[in-house]
Amino acid sequence: MNRKEGKVYVWNWSARIIHWMIALSFTSAFITSFFENRLDSHVALGFIFGMIICYRIIWGFIGPEYAKFKNFKLSLSQLIGYFREKIQNRWRAIPAGHNPASSWFTIWAMGMGTIIVVSGVLLLGIQESRGFLSYLNDDYSQFAPQLARVHQYASYIFAGWVVLHITGVLIEQFWHKTHMVFAMITGYKKTQGEDTRVSRPLTLFSFFVIAISVLTYIFVVSSDYNFLTSKKYANIHYDELNPLYYDKCGECHKTYPPHLLPKESWIKIMGSLENHRGEKITDENISKSQRQSIVKFLVENAAQNSTREVAVKMMATLGKRRPKSITKTPFWREVHKDIPRGVFKSKAVKDKSNCFACHRYAEYGNFDDVNIKQTY
Ligand code: HEC
Ligand code: HEC
Known part of the structure; x- marks a missing residue:
C-alpha cells in the first residue's frame, strides 16, 4: 500500500537532506574558492561535501532499493532510449527510482566529487602545508600547481554538470509536468511503484552522518588551526x-x-x-x-x-x-x-x-x- 494514491514516496527524509547538503556545500565551496581569505570556510564546506559523498557511495550499496547502484540503469542503449522517448512522448511515464540520465549523473557526480575532495585534501596538505597531510609538503610541494589544476578543473566540470542537471529537472517540471522539482522537497513522485522503505538503523546512520558533517563544519570555522587545518609552519622569530x-x-x-x-x-x-x-x-x-x-x-x-x-x-x-x-x-x-x-x-x-x-x-x-x- 502506498501512502498517497497515484504517487510514490521515493526519497525519504534523510535522502532529501543529503541531496540538498551536497548541493549547498558544493555551491558555497565553489563561491568561497574565489576569495583567498575565505579559505577556512571553503575547507569546512569541502569536509561536509566529502563526508556526504562518502556516505552516498556507501548508501549505494546498503541503502534502500531506489538508491542502490545495482538498480541504476547504466547501459548506453537505455540512455539513448530514455532521450528518444523523452523527445517523442511529452507525456511518457517516469520511473520511480533513477532514470538512465540521473543514474549516469549520480555515478559521475560521485566520481568527480571524489576527485575534488581527494585533490582538495591533498592540496591543503601539500600546498597550504596545513591539516593532517601537511607532512607531504616536505617532499611533494613541486606538484602543488598541477594538483591545484586538477582540483579546479574537476570543480568546473562538476559545476557545469550541475547546471545541466538543473536544466533537466526544469524541463521535467515545466515541459513534461512530472513535478520533478517537488520530488526532492516532498519526497513524492507522480508515478507507479512501491513506496520506499528505510529501516530504522539505516535512518539512524543517515542522521548520524548529517550531524557529524554539520559539527565538522562548525568545528573547522570556529577554531583556527585545529587538527583538520593545523599548520606545519610556526611563526619564525x-x-x-x-x-x-x-x-x-x-x-x-x-x-x-x-x-x-x-x-x-x-x-x-x-x-x-x-x-x-x-x-x-x-x-x-x-x-x-x-x-x-x-x-x-x-x-x-x-x-x-x-x-x-x-x-x-x-x-x-x-x-x-x-x-x-x-x-x-x-x-x-x-x-x-x-x-x-x-x-x-x-x-x-x-x-x-x-x-x-x-x-x-x-x-x-x-x-x-x-x-x-x-x-x-
Ligand atoms: C594593501 C594591502 C596589501 C599589501 C600592502 C600587501 N598585500 Fe599581499 N595580499 C593582500 C590581499 C587583500 C590578498 C588576498 C588577495 C585575494 O585573494 O584577492 C593578498 C594576498 C597575498 C598572498 C597570497 C596568499 C595566499 O595564500 O594565496 C601573498 C603571498 C602575499 N599577499 C604577499 C604579500 C607580500 C610579500 C607583500 C609585500 C611585498 C604584500 N603581500 C603586500 C593585501 C596586501
Ligand atoms: C635605511 C633604511 C633601510 C634599511 C637599513 C634596510 N632597508 Fe630595506 N627598504 C627600505 C625602504 C625605504 C624600502 C621601501 C619600502 C618601504 O618603504 O617600507 C625597503 C624595502 C625593502 C624590500 C622590499 C622590496 C620590495 O618592494 O619588494 C626588501 C626585500 C628589503 N628592503 C630588504 C632589506 C634588507 C635585506 C636589508 C638589510 C640588508 C634592508 N632592507 C635594510 C629601507 C631600508
Whole structure:
C-alpha cells in the first residue's frame, strides 16, 4: 500500500537532506574558492561535501532499493532510449527510482566529487602545508600547481554538470509536468511503484552522518588551526634565528622573510645597498663581514630552498627573472591585481612593499590567508 494514491514516496527524509547538503556545500565551496581569505570556510564546506559523498557511495550499496547502484540503469542503449522517448512522448511515464540520465549523473557526480575532495585534501596538505597531510609538503610541494589544476578543473566540470542537471529537472517540471522539482522537497513522485522503505538503523546512520558533517563544519570555522587545518609552519622569530639580520635589516622596515625571493635576487639586493630604495646604506651601517653573513643567511633560506606555498608559487612563476623587488614579481602582481591602486597609497599602507600593513605576522614569514587584514 502506498501512502498517497497515484504517487510514490521515493526519497525519504534523510535522502532529501543529503541531496540538498551536497548541493549547498558544493555551491558555497565553489563561491568561497574565489576569495583567498575565505579559505577556512571553503575547507569546512569541502569536509561536509566529502563526508556526504562518502556516505552516498556507501548508501549505494546498503541503502534502500531506489538508491542502490545495482538498480541504476547504466547501459548506453537505455540512455539513448530514455532521450528518444523523452523527445517523442511529452507525456511518457517516469520511473520511480533513477532514470538512465540521473543514474549516469549520480555515478559521475560521485566520481568527480571524489576527485575534488581527494585533490582538495591533498592540496591543503601539500600546498597550504596545513591539516593532517601537511607532512607531504616536505617532499611533494613541486606538484602543488598541477594538483591545484586538477582540483579546479574537476570543480568546473562538476559545476557545469550541475547546471545541466538543473536544466533537466526544469524541463521535467515545466515541459513534461512530472513535478520533478517537488520530488526532492516532498519526497513524492507522480508515478507507479512501491513506496520506499528505510529501516530504522539505516535512518539512524543517515542522521548520524548529517550531524557529524554539520559539527565538522562548525568545528573547522570556529577554531583556527585545529587538527583538520593545523599548520606545519610556526611563526619564525628572526630576532632569535638571526639577530644580525633582525637588527640590521629590520631597522627601517620589519624583516622580509627570505623565502619570498630567490637567492640571486637577495645577492643583487645585498650588492646594491648604497642605493636601497632611495636609502644609502654604507659600510658603517652594515660592515662587509656582516653583509656576508646576512647574504649567507638569505641564500640558505631563499625561495629555492623552501617548500612554502609562497616560495613554490614565486619560483614557478618567475621563470628566468630575478628581480630585486618582491612587488615586481609576476606572482606578487597576480595575487594583488584586484586591490585598487589607491589602497597602496593610503595612510594605513603607504607603499605596496609594506606587506606588514596588510598581512598580520608577515614579519614572521606567515602569509596565510586567514591573516590578511581588511585595510580597505
Ligand atoms: C635605511 C633604511 C633601510 C634599511 C637599513 C634596510 N632597508 Fe630595506 N627598504 C627600505 C625602504 C625605504 C624600502 C621601501 C619600502 C618601504 O618603504 O617600507 C625597503 C624595502 C625593502 C624590500 C622590499 C622590496 C620590495 O618592494 O619588494 C626588501 C626585500 C628589503 N628592503 C630588504 C632589506 C634588507 C635585506 C636589508 C638589510 C640588508 C634592508 N632592507 C635594510 C629601507 C631600508
Ligand atoms: C594593501 C594591502 C596589501 C599589501 C600592502 C600587501 N598585500 Fe599581499 N595580499 C593582500 C590581499 C587583500 C590578498 C588576498 C588577495 C585575494 O585573494 O584577492 C593578498 C594576498 C597575498 C598572498 C597570497 C596568499 C595566499 O595564500 O594565496 C601573498 C603571498 C602575499 N599577499 C604577499 C604579500 C607580500 C610579500 C607583500 C609585500 C611585498 C604584500 N603581500 C603586500 C593585501 C596586501
